[in-house]
Amino acid sequence: MKRNRLLIQKLWFSVLGLSGLIIAIILFALVFFVTTRGFRVINWEFLTAAPKDGMTAGGIFPAIVGTFYLTLLAIAAALPVGVITAIYLNEYADRDSRLVQVSRKAVNALAGIPSVVFGLFGLALFVNFLHFGVSILSGGLTLAIMILPVIIRSSEEALSAVPFSFREASLALGASKWYTIRRAVLPTALPGIFTGAILGIGRVAGETAPIMFTAATFFTGRLPSSIRDEVMALPYHIYGLMTEGTHPEQQAPIAYGTALVLLVLVLGIDLIAIIWRYRSRKMKKW
């Protein structure tokens, strides 16, 4: 009887261990396949030149630049709005009020909307209704709306992790609520807020659907000169290479090379967030 129970425990532990192992294997396999198929095309020209010869040669520089601008605009738009919303929800609003409950539910619902729907919404609102056209502006704002829930949630978590005793100490010194938030609460919450923002950047850089109708173009020989220009972008470039064009067998390796660049970028950004979080946790002593 007793041996039996031990056996069952061992069995379950191995099942748990195995599922952890499977995740690691999947990640490893993904990185392995993309790397082996993509690394051959990667060289200095690939990273710094524009595509040429009908997308069968040259590089992906315009796509790297496009992804950089889109990501930058998205985070610049989403971070302030997200942090202010989180401050309102966490510090000011009455937790039981109708408005807060509706806002919270809206944030959660927004997080669950498929990204292609954001793309269509961006097309309707920014491209057509506001006449921004297919542009960095439209695409960046569409991406911003998409990552807003991520930023709001992580900011809220960071704010609520600030001990109440800091707020109490500040208020007891005669500070106003807003001064307390600015000087005692926000600085303490900042590492957490930035970690959320960096993870948001990683997510935005890799999204295809929200930008395909709002910002991205399969090919443009020149770099964007204004926020109203359309751009190439890494994820959309991969999509384009695999679905359009006339030389699929020459385009596929380029697509894998692009995927490798995107993967390194996104994982690199996530790594920065992980290191940052680790360091700020180590410094935390309350």
Add this chain to the structure above:
Amino acid sequence: MKKIIEVKNLNLWFGEKHILKNISLDFESNEISAIIGPSGCGKSTLIRTLNRMNDLIPETRITGGVLLDGQDIRQEHDVVTLRTKVGMVFQRPNPFPKSIFENVAYGLRVQGISNRREIADRVENTLKAAALWDEVKGNLNQNAFQLSGGQQQRLCIARALAVKPEVILFDEPCSALDPISTARIEELLLKLKISYTIIIVTHNMQQAARVADKTAFLLMGEMIEVGATSQIFKQPKDKRTEDYITGRFG
């Protein structure tokens, strides 16, 4: 001795719970007054009424009045000036995750003081007054969390002193500290009463006996007895006070 704070027929409710029941009590300047009583008797709530920290708790209802220098703290003082006149030190040391210097300077910056020289002078003087200067003068830019618990609590005292309050409220300031750190805080309290009025809440009766000039005994939201500390501990008038200080309950 001049009355600096007068509590008159104070009642306080959190929602339906009647926490403080018709309390009347005066605090004189340059004295240490101790409030003792078992856990949950309302002693912390009482001193948190004096700087209106209870305002932070929703559904608080108060009747009766508290006068500071003869003026009602709810009507004639705005909460910001009230809290600069009535400072507070909390149960657990709660420095900000900033440098030692910035912790003490915080209240000065709240008041809009930006002259560097003035801030530096006041930080130094305040740290001296809190008996912490000699230990930290070489590393004012160090994070406050590097200090020991007792040093952190003295830093919190310095932070409260920096804005030059008239009264300082101590809410069980030694409950998280070891005996040596506690002794240093008590020594500091006795020094501070020369320039400040001190009100201390403590569940440690020996502490009240050691430092306080006057002691008030609270039980279940009622003030049972108040008097000179020696009288309260040697000849309590009320049977309940006697039972409490002799350790029969609490």
